[in-house]
Amino acid sequence: MYKLILLSFITIASCGTPKNTADAVANPTSQTTAELKNQTIILALGEHVMLGSLKVHFKEVMEDSRCPTGTNCFWQGRAKLLVETSEDEMTVESNELIFGKLKPGETNNHTFYQSGKTTLIATAINPYPTSETGTAALDYKLVIDVVIK
Template sequence: MRTILTFICLFIFSWVTAQDNEQIASPVIVTKVGIGQEITFDGITIYFKEVLEDSRCPSGVTCIWAGQAKVVIEVKEKGKLLSQKEIIFGQTKEGEITNKTLFDYGNYRLKAFSIEPYPEYEKITDVTTYTLLVYKEKK
């Protein structure tokens, strides 16, 4: 009887698993760049030049269109301008594309994450308070 009970217990416990092997994504670590400021990653400098538009729907309001924010950044290496890009956050219009890649180099890519602050109802955003959130991503 004891042998049968032991066999049954071993059989039942062989089907038990502790937990699923689920891969958890690492958190994205961003760097804030104020308007008119620059940040350097491994010799590549990202300069947050200007905000062209911020028509995002303010928080606390229901809008027909979600809106968008457009910014201009410059990519430099050792002071030399490599490119100037327009980055769009939010909904795109016909013919526009959303490409938040700022620069590709080696095994990494610099990308724009978002722009802050988000517009609020009946509050005018001071242009000098805008910050661009940038992160480095492995290809």
């Protein structure tokens, strides 16, 4: 019985462990250029994309405590990301985006840039952790919808 309780405690504790990947980017940042049009773009962690004069940088995964598939967790968990946008090399905004469970005072707004006719909306963070992989070595990709009205 003692071993079952201990195993349950370890499983529960691992589901809520935040992950800081600020220093975990193995590859230097790369930059691509995309036409400013209605499209879906995918940015790898550390990557930049130029949309006209707008630079979008997927800077950091601040936390990834999402409950891995194939496990049972008491808390849904979440992924918390940092995305920066800049124009003419001047930072316009740094946005924390949260996918999953919110804490009091947090909002679920994935629209992280809006100016004129251009809107950028984060739609997903991939891949989702599994019981085999956890979050230790995930190759994070941020899915962004570019909407031009």
